[in-house]
Amino acid sequence: MLEIKDLHATVDGNEILKGINLSIKPGEVHAIMGPNGSGKSTLAKVLAGHPAYEVTKGEVLYEGKNLLELAPDERAREGVFLAFQYPIEIPGVSNAQFLRLAYNEKRKHLGEEELDPLEFKDLLKERAAIVEMDASFMTRAVNEGFSGGEKKRNEILQMAVLEPKLAVLDETDSGLDIDALRIVAGGVNKLRNSENAIILVTHYQRLLNYIVPDYVHVLAGGRIVREGGKELALELEEKGYDWIKAQAAGSGSTAGASQAS
Amino acid sequence: MVTEIAKEQGAYAAPFRRLQEKTGTDAPSWVARLRESAFNSFERLGFPSVRQEEWKYTNVAPIAKANFEPAVENESALDAAQLQPFVYEESRASRLVFVNGFYSPELSSTEALPEGVVALDLAAALREEKYAETLRGQLARGADFGENAFTALNTSFIESGAFVLVPEGAQVEAPLHLLFISDGQSLSSPRVLIVAGRGSTATVIESYAGAREGDAYFTNAVVEVSLGEGARLNHYKVQRESTDAFHVATTRAALARSSAFNLTTITLGARLSRHDVQVTLDAEGAECWVDGLYIVGGTQHTDTHSVIDHRRPHCTSHQLYKGILDGKSRAVFNGKVFVREGAQQTDAQQTNRNLLLSNEARVDTKPQLEIFADDVKCAHGATVGQLEAEELFYLTSRGLNAELARNLLTYGFAEEVIEKIKIDSIRAQLDEAVLNRLHSNLETKNL
Numbered sequence: 263m264l265e266i267k268d269l270h271a272t273v274d275g276n277e278i279l280k281g282i283n284l285s286i287k288p289g290e291v292h293a294i295m296g297p298n299g300s301g302k303s304t305l306a307k308v309l310a311g312h313p314a315y316e317v318t319k320g321e322v323l324y325e326g327k328n329l330l331e332l333a334p335d336e337r338a339r340e341g342v343f344l345a346f347q348y349p350i351e352i353p354g355v356s357n358a359q360f361l362r363l364a365y366n367e368k369r370k371h372l373g374e375e376e377l378d379p380l381e382f383k384d385l386l387k388e389r390a391a392i393v394e395m396d397a398s399f400m401t402r403a404v405n406e407g408f409s410g411g412e413k414k415r416n417e418i419l420q421m422a423v424l425e426p427k428l429a430v431l432d433e434t435d436s437g438l439d440i441d442a443l444r445i446v447a448g449g450v451n452k453l454r455n456s457e458n459a460i461i462l463v464t465h466y467q468r469l470l471n472y473i474v475p476d477y478v479h480v481l482a483g484g485r486i487v488r489e490g491g492k493e494l495a496l497e498l499e500e501k502g503y504d505w506i507k508a509q510a511a512g513s514g515s516t517a518g519a520s521q522a523s
Numbered sequence: 524m525v526t527e528i529a530k531e532q533g534a535y536a537a538p539f540r541r542l543q544e545k546t547g548t549d550a551p552s553w554v555a556r557l558r559e560s561a562f563n564s565f566e567r568l569g570f571p572s573v574r575q576e577e578w579k580y581t582n583v584a585p586i587a588k589a590n591f592e593p594a595v596e597n598e599s600a601l602d603a604a605q606l607q608p609f610v611y612e613e614s615r616a617s618r619l620v621f622v623n624g625f626y627s628p629e630l631s632s633t634e635a636l637p638e639g640v641v642a643l644d645l646a647a648a649l650r651e652e653k654y655a656e657t658l659r660g661q662l663a664r665g666a667d668f669g670e671n672a673f674t675a676l677n678t679s680f681i682e683s684g685a686f687v688l689v690p691e692g693a694q695v696e697a698p699l700h701l702l703f704i705s706d707g708q709s710l711s712s713p714r715v716l717i718v719a720g721r722g723s724t725a726t727v728i729e730s731y732a733g734a735r736e737g738d739a740y741f742t743n744a745v746v747e748v749s750l751g752e753g754a755r756l757n758h759y760k761v762q763r764e765s766t767d768a769f770h771v772a773t774t775r776a777a778l779a780r781s782s783a784f785n786l787t788t789i790t791l792g793a794r795l796s797r798h799d800v801q802v803t804l805d806a807e808g809a810e811c812w813v814d815g816l817y818i819v820g821g822t823q824h825t826d827t828h829s830v831i832d833h834r835r836p837h838c839t840s841h842q843l844y845k846g847i848l849d850g851k852s853r854a855v856f857n858g859k860v861f862v863r864e865g866a867q868q869t870d871a872q873q874t875n876r877n878l879l880l881s882n883e884a885r886v887d888t889k890p891q892l893e894i895f896a897d898d899v900k901c902a903h904g905a906t907v908g909q910l911e912a913e914e915l916f917y918l919t920s921r922g923l924n925a926e927l928a929r930n931l932l933t934y935g936f937a938e939e940v941i942e943k944i945k946i947d948s949i950r951a952q953l954d955e956a957v958l959n960r961l962h963s964n965l966e967t968k969n970l
Contacts, residue, residue, distance in 0.1 A: 354938030
């Protein structure tokens with residue numbers, strides 16, 4: 263589904279990704295872990311097409327297509343989804359309006375009939391149940407005045423509505439209390455199936471207790487420095503990131519890595 | 524230069540004389556004297572120049588040079604079908620229509636107004652003895668023609684217009700729509716006087732439109748509002764003149780004790796528009812909301828000058844003006860809040876926010892506070908910005924194309940003002956203006 267080959271990317275002239283290689287098949291869950299500044303979020307944003315990040319080398323194939331040639335909205339309509347680490351507030355636009363627009367844009371792209379407000383309302387109600395959000399959130403402006411946990415749940419609601427083939431969850435666990443974490447993780451698990459793939463970008467192992475990954479990749483200094491199964495996450499939890507950082511520093515420069523988030 | 528300006532003012536002398544002679548017989552003599560006095564004032568003041576502080580950013584020379592001929596009655600033959608694009612369903616049977624400033628009984632209907640509510644042609648009201656005292660006491664008492672040349676010009680041509688009297692305690696449900704349509708190339712001088720009695724509640728929509736897009740004409744309106752004790756008035760001004768037209772208007776409201784004036788001004792049309800809003804909070808407990816939304820593009824120019832005058836203690840004012848500018852358009856916002864000596868416990872808020880959709884659009888915004896009391900709560904602020912890149916990315920990352928994302932953010936920006944509007948048809952009209960093709964996708968508002 264996704265082939266990342268020797269991916270290099272810069273932001274504001276600083277090289278953050280320095281040759282990422284990653285291969286993901288349908289039905290798989292991959293965790294990307296690593297210390298702050300390792301390039302985890304940069305990788306997530308590059309996959310979604312954030313304009314501030316420039317790919318300087320390498321390629322990304324998504325279902326055989328060159329993902330990097332597609333605009334962010336085209337990627338989304340093709341089934342790529344990024345759950346933001348810091349979801350954006352959109353004053354004056356209701357959640358329901360926004361979700362229906364996004365949903366219908368995708369339907370149009372797939373040559374399917376658009377849903378009218380009533381039909382969409384039914385669908386939205388069903389999807390909102392996945393993240394235990396009640397109807398009051400639908401009439402409120404997108405993320406405006408939402409708590410941190412509500413914003414993250416809203417991201418997963420968007421995922422539930424758009425049903426992406428490839429979902430990249432960027433630190434979706436950060437800032438969540440244990441109940442919210444359980445709801446968010448439960449939602450993701452319900453959406454997980456043999457057709458889609460999920461990339462979990464996270465600093466902590468905690469989320470992986472709830473969403474169990476098939477593979478764990480450890481990023482440091484813009485490169486993947488360790489790979490393994492879910493047990494690697496436990497090892498990191500126990501030993502911390504210092505030994506990984508030391509390893510990365512030993513194998514190459516980390517200049518500019520502190521710019522990444 | 525001097526002689527040229529004199530000539531431009533002179534263009535109005537002959538029509539003015541004709542009016543004075545024509546109605547000399549049926550309008551009360553005080554009206555003739557009022558006009559005379561206003562015309563003297565207009566001749567003395569002349570059209571303002573950009574050298575005057577209040578007109579620094581708005582050059583009205585094109586209005587002066589065009590020498591618009593004052594409209595006369597019965598020049599137009601507009602029919603009800605041509606009116607359709609400009610009417611609001613909510614006011615189907617509570618509507619006064621004015622063509623070029625003159626009342627059109629055939630196009631108007633006031634059936635939905637309760638007994639006792641007066642909504643009349645000003646010319647007719649002036650002929651009736653029972654309104655003489657009210658009219659004499661109120662007409663041209665608020666809008667000062669001694670200082671403002673456009674008000675003076677309007678007052679010189681007082682003839683037809685709207686006279687609205689809401690009796691004490693009346694609760695008027697149907698919004699009264701005062702629809703001013705321009706048909707042709709002339710100068711219209713719409714005049715409105717609204718007197719709301721003690722404890723009454725009413726809604727007035729004042730709207731301006733051109734019969735044909737592309738017509739070049741000049742609307743010069745003056746609206747005076749007087750609210751009695753505890754009266755509440757929701758007032759909408761919707762300006763969607765032809766984009767080749769000129770629109771200058773003054774809204775002057777005087778608020779008695781515990782009264783509430785809620786004005787929302789929507790500006791979409793005209794090549795050049797200027798709106799002067801003056802609200803005086805004349806007694807304790809009065810409250811006003813003065814909100815606005817201007818959406819301009821191309822080479823449109825719009826100017827809002829507001830004065831909120833806190834004259835007595837315990838009054839509250841809220842002001843929110845938002846602007847969306849595209850193309851090479853230009854907006855001016857000048858908002859003054861006065862808190863007079865002794866007006867303690869004043870609460871005055873003023874905000875002006877502007878969204879520039881192009882690099883060539885320009886805004887000059889100047890909020891001003893002048894406070895002569897010490898126990899007050901006042902805040903003001905102004906911003907001019909563009910769409911946020913992070914917001915655009917967020918929307919596009921959900922599959923909305925860049926244009927749709929821009930439209931949706933623009934819509935969201937305007938929504939803060941639009942959502943306060945209680946008339947569905949006006950809201951729908953604005954959603955359409957903001958979104959155009961996106962409109963059909965967004966009927967889900969109340970989902």
